[in-house]
Amino acid sequence: MAGYLVVAAVAVAGLLLFVVAMLMRRLLSPVSPNPVRLTTYESGVDPVGLHWAQTQVRYLGFAFLYVIFAVDAVYLFPWATVLRDADLGAASLAEMGIFIAVILVGLLHAARRGLLRWDVTS
Template sequence: MSADVAGYLVVAVVGIAGLLLFGVAMVMRRMLAPVSANPVRLTTYESGVDPVGSHWAQTQVRYLGFAFLYVIFAVDAVYLFPWATVLRDADLGAASLAEMGIFIAVLLVGLVHAARRGLLRWLP
């Protein structure tokens, strides 16, 4: 068996094992889980708090801005740190530097957008 076919065989075996484990877990859940449907189990449950009052409530949209900033800085760290660790490799060259420059430019566009919306102010 050649090395190319062996690689595909390993991927196929891992995929089949994953599907098999998933199937076994679903069958076991069906066999072991309680099936009783009572009114308490059918109520709405949100973040550990029982719903009280009417079904309509406004939420704070400012948390979306914090999530936006987190994504900008988390993605930045995920891509910049590994790239910086192999920066001394001669094979990376100017193309890699240009790609990272484009990536940082896109992140800066997001950061400027957040600053213009006032998300970077410390005081409300």
């Protein structure tokens, strides 16, 4: 039963932390509504027109590449420490080979779609 109490205490502490943070934001944030502050702001570009517009799909490619390299880096560092262990070394090496193969498939897909080319004209 003690394990459930610990989980409940952590959940209550997380909820309390969230509520306190929202209350502090409400109390400390400046309130000055004016027309300039109430306009739509997206990535430093002022909105043009009154209607909704779609974003370029090419940004999804950059997000895809970031995920490939970030996930790869996150998993390679802990793996390097486990590789020295005699019990986990061979299994860990096989698992990392599969992982790197999956990452390379994503990277080759990005290269095939032309996401790795640097276009300086646009």
